[in-house]
Structure formats: structure tokens, C-alpha cells
Amino acid sequence: MTQSSLKFGTSGLRGLADELNGVPAYAYTSAFAEMLKADAPPGWTGEVLIGRDLRRSSPDIAALCGAALSGAGLIPLDAGEVPTPALALHGQRHGLPSLMVTGSHIPDDRNGLKFYRASGEIDKADEVRISTLHAALAPDLFQPPAARSAMQTVDVLPDYTRRYTETFGSEGLRGLRVGVYQHSSVARDLMVQIVTALGAEAVPLGRSDSFVPVDTEALREEDKALALQWASETRLDAIVSTDGDADRPLVADETGHFLRGDLLGVLSARQLGAEIVVTPVTSNSGIETSGAFAGVRRTRVGSPFVIEGMVEALRTATGPVLGFEANGGVLLGSAVPRGHGVIEALMTRDAMLPILCALSEIAAGRRLSEVAASAGFTSARSDRLKDVDPSRSAAFLERLGDAAFVQRELGDLGPLDDVGALDGVRIRAASGDVVHFRASGNAPELRVYVEAAGQEQAGRLLDWALGVAERNTR
Structure with missing residues (x-):
């Protein structure tokens, strides 16, 4: 089974909705369930919350997730259409793991899964475990149920609403x-x-x-x-x-x-x-x-x-x-x-x-x-190149480690003060201008961030940096 677009990025598993909606959603949720069962804390009843956003594909994917949890011997609870933080807060308060069907901000033809333990978001080590368990499950052989099974519903919004009404007060925003x-x-x-x-x-x-x-x-x-x-x-x-x-x-x-x-x-x-x-x-x-x-x-x-x-x-x-x-x-x-x-x-x-x-x-x-x-921030702008092959983004970022390439392509920045590679490549010029290139972890995009002394200068710098990126990735 080819799942070229599905991968864990900066926040959860994401990819094309058509590729997630089916065996993959069932299989990845089954892997999540196996991890939860292996690490089950004392007193956990096996209940798992499922929430979703308003994308067209989210209800079907959520139903598949529920079927996978049931198939693994767990109890899916349908939280419906709710904010991700509301789902996580309810799970935290009641000791329940959860998963959210959402592609966040990316286009409607994409979707994703966010996984939570009762204590909060899974970490990168958990992502590796889920991926390993998923591979071991032989998902090609899975046959998700054709019909949706009913799930018990749960209202997670009261916890989330009280979080703010009790602390900001009924008169907090008066007027x-x-x-x-x-x-x-x-x-x-x-x-x-x-x-x-x-x-x-x-x-x-x-x-x-x-x-x-x-x-x-x-x-x-x-x-x-x-x-x-x-x-x-x-x-x-x-x-x-x-x-x-x-x-x-x-x-x-x-x-x-x-x-x-x-x-x-x-x-x-x-x-x-x-x-x-x-x-x-x-x-x-x-x-x-x-x-x-x-x-x-x-x-x-x-x-x-x-x-x-x-x-x-x-x-x-x-x-x-x-x-x-x-x-x-x-x-x-x-x-x-x-x-x-x-x-x-x-x-x-x-x-x-x-x-x-x-x-x-x-x-x-x-x-x-x-x-x-009055915040004291430098003027900053950001944008992205869409539909950039990840291999071309990776090649461009790697070439930014070559001094001759940087001098040729980014020489207009003037003398450089620092080049950092914590995430992508972030270049600070002696003038204080900043240009930062990084590949998106959620979509085939190359993101560009800049900082400069003023908004007009930042705008010009962003346009210039986008041109450099496009010239080297198309």
C-alpha cells in the first residue's frame, strides 16, 4: 500500500484526505490503540475520546478511528466537532487518551490525526512507536467495517468553557x-x-x-x-x-x-x-x-x-x-x-x-x-512556496551550507553574522536582517521567514528571499 503523502510532521500525522480516509486511518488508530494498551495506567477503563474538525472528510475518518478502537478492545467516545485543546483538556481532567481528526490549517483536500495520552500530546518517541506498530500490523490485510457502529457521545465543551469564564470573569471584557x-x-x-x-x-x-x-x-x-x-x-x-x-x-x-x-x-x-x-x-x-x-x-x-x-x-x-x-x-x-x-x-x-x-x-x-x-519587535514577515517537492527543498537547504553558494545566491544580504541550522537554515546578516528557510513538516511547502528594521524593508526582503527559494527549488 502506497502512503506517500502520510507522515508525522510538526503536529500529528497528515496527508491527502483520500489517502488517509480508509485503511490508513484504521491502521494508524489501531497502532495507537496497541501503544495505549501496552502502557495502560492502573484504573483506566479503555475509553478514548475522538474529536473532529469541520472538513468534509473528517466524519468518515472519525468513524474509522472509532471502529479501529473498538476492534482493539477499547471504548471510543464521540466528542463530535470540538476544538483540539477542548478535547485535550477534557482528556487531561478525566484521565482519558484522545485523538483528533484534523488537518488544522492546511487545505480541505488534506486531513490528519493528532494523538494524545491522558497526560497530553504524544512526543516524537511515541510517533516512532506508532509508526513501528503500524508497520508490524500489516495494514494491507486490514478490512475496516463497511458500516459505522454507534459510539457513546460525550460533551467536552463545559470543561473548556469554564476554564475561561471562571478566570477572566463575567465582566472581564465588559464594553x-x-x-x-x-x-x-x-x-x-x-x-x-x-x-x-x-x-x-x-x-x-x-x-x-x-x-x-x-x-x-x-x-x-x-x-x-x-x-x-x-x-x-x-x-x-x-x-x-x-x-x-x-x-x-x-x-x-x-x-x-x-x-x-x-x-x-x-x-x-x-x-x-x-x-x-x-x-x-x-x-x-x-x-x-x-x-x-x-x-x-x-x-x-x-x-x-x-x-x-x-x-x-x-x-x-x-x-x-x-x-x-x-x-x-x-x-x-x-x-x-x-x-x-x-x-x-x-x-x-x-x-x-x-x-x-x-x-x-x-x-x-x-x-x-x-x-x-510598543512591543519592541523587529518587523517580520513570512510566506511560503506551495507544491514544492520535499526533495528539492532538502537539496536547497543542504546547499545553504556551502559558503560559495551562499555568497552567490544571498550575497545581497552583505556580511553575515550567524548561520543557524536548528530547524532549516536561519541566516542573520551583520545589518540585523534575518532570512530563514525551512521545509514545512505538514505539507509540500517551503516556508520563508524574514526580519528587518521596518515593514517596507521586511516586505522587500521577503519578496527577494522567496525569489531565491523559487529559483532554487522549481
Whole structure:
């Protein structure tokens, strides 16, 4: 059986939906089940949560996952269409492993599986175990059931909703008028409910019947135009949204301009009093220069690497540890008292926490445009080349290790200060400009990140860097 598009990337197994929807979904879930049974903690009843996003293929894939769990002697619980962090939180509170059927932000023709132990996301070692067990199961011989079997349903949303209503308070966002860009986010109605419960007026916008691939690190031009249009047509203090499975936030200020995801992470870390922040190498250099945190630890891109860094930081930290990615998803490593409750640790990406922290800045009397302008971040831009053969991306990144090639292709940057290979190739010029190339772990794409002294310069640098990448990968 050929599964060329299916692989574990920065967050879970992903690939073409047509290739996942069938024996592969059944087989990979069976492998996950075997791992869970081998590591079963005392008292576990064999129940496993299943959630899904709003993609066309997700219901069928979720049914296959349920059949695989049943076939392995476990008990699948259908959580329905829910945010990934809500599913993980319920599993954490009730001692249940889970899996989420989602392709996150990637297009509708792709999908994926995210696996969770009761304690949180699986790590890279677990991914290897699942892949090894999958290979040993001889999936070519599997014959998933033709008919769906009924699953017991479970409501995971109350736990997640209380996480915020008890800590941000019913008056926490009083007086704010918040646009909620609903599109096809699995949290589109939940966002309205939570924002309203905290005292704000929620204005639903842009609901879509078809799946919209909102990538918070590489926004579509139409999303940018919509936010500017909505902000000009009506008074809004902010516009909020998420990606498909609601683990990445999207926040625009009162003028309709989107805030960077890593800035949302910093705002969250400041509000929650983080001592140490853990973030990938793609996040802005201004995090260190701000001096806001006792420690900043850099990792490769992907939540498993951030979690690994957070676990290490927790061994020595005396205060809260918080992780975030450049896409804005926040992972909380420590329980933090707030309001009339405690925001418990949740070491998986969450969109709602950074959204509410950003809105709390407005409730405290600051416009988000002012917050962004005073953050001390360098001007940063990012984009991607789509449909790039992974072998060509790999060859290009390897050639960036050759000094003669770098001089020929990137000589316009001037003298270089540093070349890092923690994840892809990140080049810092003596001028302070940064160009970072890395292959996506989720799709056949080459991502490009830049930093410069101003937005116009960053835009020119990004266009130039994309040209270099395209010339060497097409």
C-alpha cells in the first residue's frame, strides 16, 4: 500500500484526505490503540475520546478511528466537532487518551490525526512507536467495517468553557465590541459564546459553509482584505478567529491589521507572569531583547519540541513556564491563579487563551495597535512556496551550507553574522536582517521567514528571499 503523502510532521500525522480516509486511518488508530494498551495506567477503563474538525472528510475518518478502537478492545467516545485543546483538556481532567481528526490549517483536500495520552500530546518517541506498530500490523490485510457502529457521545465543551469564564470573569471584557471571524473554525460558535459570557458584544462575521484553510503564519490576502473591510465598516475593538481546529489564534486590532502570533504569545506570557518562555526559532528576535522574561528557550518548529523544552524548563523554574509558537498557539506548563479560579496547565496549543489575553489588554484601556507598536519587535514577515517537492527543498537547504553558494545566491544580504541550522537554515546578516528557510513538516511547502528594521524593508526582503527559494527549488 502506497502512503506517500502520510507522515508525522510538526503536529500529528497528515496527508491527502483520500489517502488517509480508509485503511490508513484504521491502521494508524489501531497502532495507537496497541501503544495505549501496552502502557495502560492502573484504573483506566479503555475509553478514548475522538474529536473532529469541520472538513468534509473528517466524519468518515472519525468513524474509522472509532471502529479501529473498538476492534482493539477499547471504548471510543464521540466528542463530535470540538476544538483540539477542548478535547485535550477534557482528556487531561478525566484521565482519558484522545485523538483528533484534523488537518488544522492546511487545505480541505488534506486531513490528519493528532494523538494524545491522558497526560497530553504524544512526543516524537511515541510517533516512532506508532509508526513501528503500524508497520508490524500489516495494514494491507486490514478490512475496516463497511458500516459505522454507534459510539457513546460525550460533551467536552463545559470543561473548556469554564476554564475561561471562571478566570477572566463575567465582566472581564465588559464594553468591548469584538468581531468574530467564524469561517469554518470548529470553535466559531464557541468563540461567540465565551466572548459574550465575559461581557463583550460579539459580532459574528464571515461564516462559511465550505472549509477555509486559515494559516495564521501565512495569511491569505482575502483574509487580510476582509479584516480591513470589517474594521472600516463598523466600530470593532478587535477581530478574533482561529485556524480549523482552534489551536492557533488570529487577532486583528481595531484598524483591521493582524497581530503576529508570537506577539500574542508574549502578551499571554506577560499577563500570566511567565518566568520562562519556550518558543521555536521562527519567533521574533525581540522576545529576548525585550527583557520581559528571566529565560527564553528556543526550539525546533513543532509543538512536540516546544513541549520538550517546557518539560526541561519546569525542572528548574520557580515561576510559571509558558510556551508558544510563531503561529500564536499557547501552551501553558504551569497552573496560574487568575480571577476566581486557576488556569490549569495545558501543554497543547490553545487559541482561546491568547485571544482572551489580547482582549484583556483592550479592557485595561490599551488599543491593540498601540500594544503592537510598543512591543519592541523587529518587523517580520513570512510566506511560503506551495507544491514544492520535499526533495528539492532538502537539496536547497543542504546547499545553504556551502559558503560559495551562499555568497552567490544571498550575497545581497552583505556580511553575515550567524548561520543557524536548528530547524532549516536561519541566516542573520551583520545589518540585523534575518532570512530563514525551512521545509514545512505538514505539507509540500517551503516556508520563508524574514526580519528587518521596518515593514517596507521586511516586505522587500521577503519578496527577494522567496525569489531565491523559487529559483532554487522549481
